[in-house]
Amino acid sequence: MALTELRRPASPAGRTVPTGRTAPTEPARSRGPLPIREYAWRRMLLLAVTMLLALAGFHVVLSEVSWWIVGALFILLVLVTTTLVRQFSRPAWLPTVAGAAVGLVGLTVGYAADTALLGIIPSPETLARFGRLTSEAWGEIAVQTIPASPEVSIVFLIASSCVVLALVGDLTLRIAPALTALPILTLLVVPVAVHPDIADALWYVLAGVGYLALLRIGRRRTSAPSVIVLGAVIVLGSFLVPSVLPSVEQSADQTASGGVATGVNPLINLGDDLRRGAPVTAVTYTTSTDQGMYLRLATLDDFDGRSWSPTLIAPTTRNSIARFPEPAGLTSAVARKRVSASVEVGGIQGRWLPVPYPASKVSGADGNWFWEPEGLSVRSADSNVGGQKYTVDFLAVKPDLAQLRAANTSADVSKSYLSLPAELPQIIRDTAQQVAGSAGTNYDKALALQDYFRSSLFTYSTTAPVAQGYDGTGADVVAEFLQKKAGYCVHFASAMAIMARALGIPSRVAVGFQPGQPSLQDGTTVFTVSTHDLHAWPELYFAGIGWLRFEPTPGRGELPDYSDPAAVDQQPTDSGTAAATSEPSASPVPSSAAGRDLPTDQAGSTSTGAARGGVDPVPIVLLSLLGILLAGALTPAAARTVVRWRRERAIADGRDPAANAWAEVRDTARDHGWLAPDTETAREFAARLSMVLAEDGDRIAGFRGRVESSAYGRPDAAPLRLHELRAIRRAIAGSVAPRERLRAVFLPASLLARVRFDPDA
Known part of the structure; x- marks a missing residue:
């Protein structure tokens, strides 16, 4: 990047001094030589280091390190720009404008170059892209478990936030260095706000030390007590401020071998759980009617076009599971029957309690549980579902045919259940109209x-959806599913729910378990539900009846009784049963997270250093830039080394050695130019590797066998050894030219894929 040398005339243009007369003294507004701002580069570099240390604390909520590299690049880009411009210009506003412009161009080049003029000048379409990425990032944050995967949208949110915080840091550094606590504290607060128990205190201490050192630059010793107080405030404040904020749920760890962890949104990993090899018993239960039941984990009512997600409330003791409210929309005219069930949870982990809908009471569950207003799902902020034993009372709702066909109005339900994205693929609307548009009632359409x-x-x-690249629940995925016509419960449930909304029928998606397999034990019918019974199904709303389950997935689950109009018309109705059902309870008051105000900037005065003749800042600038470039060049190699070291330490400690070894081999292959897609198994990859590295075939086969036995074999199987992993790494490295090996070290593709803003990384 070339620097343009700025030159100033010795005297104002157009002015001459008459012969024999003394030139008049310049007025106060005359431009003298640019002042050298004392300590500017030292303060900037120390601020950048402190912000990077604070940003590193995000590692507890985000996996990998690519997001940190991106954030570091944008912080350095903005701060170096503002400091350079301030050294060579007079206007106070110019450094901030230049830093913002450079940051905006960087975001444009990285995330929306195809929408920009000449690839760098933002256009209205560029800003719209930024808006969509921000919205997608919050959606990913809402549905992902911790640590979250750094999707492109999340990395963009971090990058743009770093640009803003770096600008704030530069301004506060010029006004009063003590105010740099604002951007540093903002970064430190995030992990603690997500969950105080997972914050890594090391980065808070290091950031605090950096902040104290920043305040010491150019200060007299007498100011030490105030500096220490301010440093203590920033470190302690980063822990105390989030205590008044609502917490974000963290999913329980998956501790049961072969079990599942439900996470914040159980729909996310449902496909992976269904594709597991051997099923694990998830739930066993008995009912007072010896009939099976669907067990709900979560209700997903929010559809943003990309995915379905639950509407969560903050934990509250008001929503006690000892007493549930009446289910939404159910009137006393509809027949219902009280049923009770005894449930025992097996090999699953998470914060959702499996219950039928609509539940009226849960007793015997250990921990702090509460019901969610949407769907009456049961959740906890700090208790685990694994091993729970409890009794649940619920209602078996039995509407008659007249009630079903009369329920065409939806005025008593939120319009959010009809919400669809503006860019809904036309094939979805057209198929919905072709299949059910001519039906006379909402019931017949369903x-x-x-x-x-x-x-x-x-x-x-x-x-099929994984192999053909359309796995998921978004509108584009459903459009592809309607063409390919192959998928599992996630696709069928999402497709029917979206098409129902397109027809004007309120809908949502529920995630939980099918009824399971019955067996007779000591004269009692016991239902056993495995992890292969994980299921998703749509629910449609009918005025006067409420939410009813439907089963569009072929060959799975059980059709509801009202799926056959003739059978519904013949079933007896008992108005007496409809009376005196669940006890009424007060409707819950929706909770909302109160906003918080950050401290306001206070005006502070700061004096620039006196102009010092004869001091040339250019060597200092060049050395600083050289140091930054060198650090930037070595950062990917260092980060990749850290990732490898952590994996090898995990293998040596016996912590998931198969997964760590396979991840390291796959990333090593990517670093050296090999294709190693996430969908490829260790056996398939080893077969490809052996074809190229024939002389190492036995070693590769042995390593593959060790990985498989470590993952699926007996607990006492021979452990995976580090020397085997390192031998495979050397074999891969030896298969390429020296130039490629150097590139693998200094520009590792596995690490830098997201830095290059590759959405398929």
Whole structure:
């Protein structure tokens, strides 16, 4: 990047001094030589280091390190720019404008170059892209478990936040260095706000030390007590401020071998859980009617076009599971029957309690549990579902045919249940109209959709969506699913729910378990639910009846009784049963997170250093830039080394050695130019590797076998050894030219894929 030398005339243009007369003294506004701002570069570099230390604390909520590299690049880019411009210009506003412009150009080049003029000048479409990425980032944060995967949208949010915080840091550094606590504290607060128990105190201490050192630059010794007080305030404040904020849920760790962890949104990993090899018992239960039941984990009512997610409230003791409210929309005219069930949870982990809908009471569950207003799902902020034993009372709702066909209005339900993205693919609307648009009632439309998906046109498959690249629940995925006509419960449930909304029927998606397999034990019917019974299904709203389950997935689950109009018309109704059902309870008051105000900037005066003749700042600038460039060049190699060291330490300690070894081999292959997609198994990759490295075939086969036995074999199987892993790494490195090996060291593709803003990384 070339620097343009700025030159100033010795005297104002157009002015001459008459012969024999003394030139008049310049007025106060005359431009003299640019002052050299004392300590500017030292303060900037120390501020940058302190902000990077604070940003490193995010590692407890985000996996990998690519997000830190991106954030570091943008922080350095902005701070170096503002400091350079301030050294060579007079206007106080120019450094901030230049830093903001450079940051904006960097974001444009990285995330929206295809929408910009000449690839660097932002356009309205560029800003719209930024808005979509920000919205997607918050959606990813809402549905991902901790540590979250640094998707492109999340990395963009970090990058743009770092640009803003770096600008704030530069301004506060010029006004009063003590105010740099604002951007530093903002970074430190985030992990603690997510969950105080997972924050890594090391980075808080290091950031505090950096802040204290920043305040010491140019200070007299007498100011030491105030500096220490301010440093203590920033470190302690980063822990205390989040205590008044609502916490973000962290999913329980997956501790049961072969079990599942439900996370904040159980829909996210449902496909992976269904594709597991051997099923694990998740739940066993008995009921007072000896009939099976669907067990709900979470209700997903918010559809943003990309995914379905639950609407969560803050934990509250008001929503006690000892007493549930009446289910939404259910009136006394609809027949219902009280049923009780005894439930025992097995090999699953998480914060959601499996309960039928609509539950009226849960007793015997250990821990702090509460019901969510949307869907009456049961959740906890600090208790684990694994090993729970409890009794649940619920209602079996039995509407008659007249009630079902009369329920066409949805005025008593939130319009959010009809919300669809503006860019909904046309194939979804057209298919909904073709299949069910001519039906006379919402009930008949729902049956038409259900019958359509359960027809011979569709095939149940957990592998086809992954192999053909349309796995998920978004609108684009559903459009592809309607063409390919192969998928599993996630696709069928999402498709029917979206198409129901397109027809004007309020809908949502529920995630939980199918009824399971019955068996007779000591004269009692016991239902056993495995991890292969994980399921998703749509629920549609009918005025006067409430939410009703439908089953569009072919070959899975059980059709509800009201799926056959003839059978519904013949079933007896008992108005007496409809009376005196669940006890009424007060409606919950929705909770909202109160906003918080950051401290306001106070005006502070700061004096620039006196101009010093004969001091040339250029060598200092060049050396600083050289140091930054060198650090930037070595950062990817250092970060990749840290990742490798952590994996090898985990293998040596026996912590998930198979997963860590396989991840390291896959990343090593990527670093050296090999294709190593996440969907490829260790056996498939080893087969490809052996074809190229024939002389190492036995070693590769042995390593693959060790990984598989470590992952799936007996607990006393021979452990995976580090020397085996390192031998495979050397074999891969030896298969490429020296130039490629150097590139693998200093520009590791596995680490830098997201830095290059590759959404497929």
